[in-house]
Amino acid sequence: MVPLEKITKLPRSPGIYKFLDSSGRIIYVGKAKSLANRVGQYFQKNLKDGKTRQLVENVADIQVIEVFSELEALILEAELIKKYQPKYNINLKDNKSYLYIIIRKEGDFKKVLTARKSDIVRGDVCFGPYPDSFVAKYIVRSMRRIFPFRDCSTNKFAKYYKLGSPCLYGHIGLCTSPCLGKIGREEYEQVIKRVAQFLQGKQKNIVRDLQKTMTDASKKQNYEEAEKIKIILQRYEYIQQSFRAPREFMENPYLVDDIYEMALKELADALPILDTLPTRIECFDVANVSGKDAAVSMVVALGGRLEKREYKKFKIKLSDKPNDVFMLKEALTRRFLHESRKDLVSWGLPDLVVVDGGKGQVGVAVDVLNSLGLDIPVIGLAKKEETVVFKGTQKYQPIVIDSHRECSEAIPSYKELLLPKSSEVLKLLQRLRDESHRFARVYHHHLRTQGTFR
Numbered sequence: 001m002v003p004l005e006k007i008t009k010l011p012r013s014p015g016i017y018k019f020l021d022s023s024g025r026i027i028y029v030g031k032a033k034s035l036a037n038r039v040g041q042y043f044q045k046n047l048k049d050g051k052t053r054q055l056v057e058n059v060a061d062i063q064v065i066e067v068f069s070e071l072e073a074l075i076l077e078a079e080l081i082k083k084y085q086p087k088y089n090i091n092l093k094d095n096k097s098y099l100y101i102i103i104r105k106e107g108d109f110k111k112v113l114t115a116r117k118s119d120i121v122r123g124d125v126c127f128g129p130y131p132d133s134f135v136a137k138y139i140v141r142s143m144r145r146i147f148p149f150r151d152c153s154t155n156k157f158a159k160y161y162k163l164g165s166p167c168l169y170g171h172i173g174l175c176t177s178p179c180l181g182k183i184g185r186e187e188y189e190q191v192i193k194r195v196a197q198f199l200q201g202k203q204k205n206i207v208r209d210l211q212k213t214m215t216d217a218s219k220k221q222n223y224e225e226a227e228k229i230k231i232i233l234q235r236y237e238y239i240q241q242s243f244r245a246p247r248e249f250m251e252n253p254y255l256v257d258d259i260y261e262m263a264l265k266e267l268a269d270a271l272p273i274l275d276t277l278p279t280r281i282e283c284f285d286v287a288n289v290s291g292k293d294a295a296v297s298m299v300v301a302l303g304g305r306l307e308k309r310e311y312k313k314f315k316i317k318l319s320d321k322p323n324d325v326f327m328l329k330e331a332l333t334r335r336f337l338h339e340s341r342k343d344l345v346s347w348g349l350p351d352l353v354v355v356d357g358g359k360g361q362v363g364v365a366v367d368v369l370n371s372l373g374l375d376i377p378v379i380g381l382a383k384k385e386e387t388v389v390f391k392g393t394q395k396y397q398p399i400v401i402d403s404h405r406e407c408s409e410a411i412p413s414y415k416e417l418l419l420p421k422s423s424e425v426l427k428l429l430q431r432l433r434d435e436s437h438r439f440a441r442v443y444h445h446h447l448r449t450q451g452t453f454r
Contacts, residue, residue: 010035010040012309013067014034018080030077031077099116102120102124104124146232148169176191264428267429270388284356295316336368352378354379355379358382392413
């Protein structure tokens with residue numbers, strides 16, 4: 001039996017888990033949004049399901065591989081099941097639920113669909129199998145938001161051709177409507193090629209092809225086409241930020257640890273205001289509607305990892321006007337005054353403060369920290385170009401004139417740092433910013449709901 005201590009120490013992050021028997025053989029592979037929560041469920045008392053109880057009784061060890069997103073966990077789980085064919089993955093699931101993602105030639109325009117093994121026909125290009133229908137369909141939905149494609153039958157294709165109007169997917173931009181001639185055969189083949197590359201994990205190829213196509217369109221002064229490709233590229237790069245091919249995790253199960261460590265080192269090197277590696281980072285964001293039910297979130301990363309047990313939320317008390325900077329000031333003041341309260345448990349001080357915003361937000365954060373006598377580096381992540389904003393020096397220095405020390409203080413100048421989009425530092429800061437935004441919005445909606453029923 002696996003020691004309870006090992007289960008409780010599992011990370012609360014997405015990933016896959018492997019159950020091994022006493023001989024070291026993998027007997028089950030599963031995915032999880034939170035590894036600690038999902039694996040812990042197996043080892044609760046009074047398991048009702050007999051097959052699951054039998055599985056748990058044969059588990060001698062657990063191995064996990066962390067990933068950055070649920071999509072990565074879904075695809076990695078499928079690859080590991082295909083590789084190891086674990087005994088209990090077969091016993092616990094109905095084989096009929098195993099789906100493949102298929103690229104099928106049907107007429108002049110190929111289509112993308114999900115199918116069981118019995119429905120595969122000669123000439124189909126297959127990816128999978130995926131452990132259940134949700135996995136395959138989730139991946140297909142994610143792809144077609146970036147690379148819209150056809151999935152209809154020959155009869156439906158002919159129907160909408162005669163109607164001269166696209167289907168629902170065509171109307172909402174999830175299909176390029178080849179039935180109406182809105183896309184040429186050669187151009188559509190490029191879409192299908194990118195779908196295949198996505199499923200093969202060839203991320204760099206997709207970005208390179210899109211960038212070349214966009215550049216060629218610009219050179220030909222086809223600016224409308226270049227803008228369309230730019231939007232596709234932005235959508236893809238947004239998903240790609242947190243997507244890595246399964247083989248990367250299979251070759252290095254500690255990839256997430258290595259990337260976090262590298263990101264923190266690069267962050268310390270890139271920011272002159274940092275003297276040491278930032279072990280604890282706190283990120284703040286504001287959520288409100290016209291100043292009402294305002295909330296500020298504090299999200300914490302320890303060693304680069306989001307640590308939900310350290311999160312805090314602040315209900316703004318002093319303003320009902322839409323002033324994000326003022327609200328941030330109140331939350332930061334309350335957060336750092338907390339450390340001076342002897343009757344409260346210390347939250348610990350961060351090595352770096354990150355705020356969602358630019359000069360205004362950075363300025364108010366520096367003001368709060370200086371007023372409390374705290375020397376903590378502050379940076380902002382400005383949304384427009386994802387620019388890192390900070391002050392050249394974090395300390396105010398008194399101005400000396402004719403040997404007389406003036407009360408006024410010199411204001412440090414702002415500096416900006418534009419990191420490459422592929423930078424692990426930028427991805428780390430974006431994860432913090434996006435999580436703080438999500439957490440703030442959740443609390444804000446909670447406050448609005450409370451107000452509705454008061």
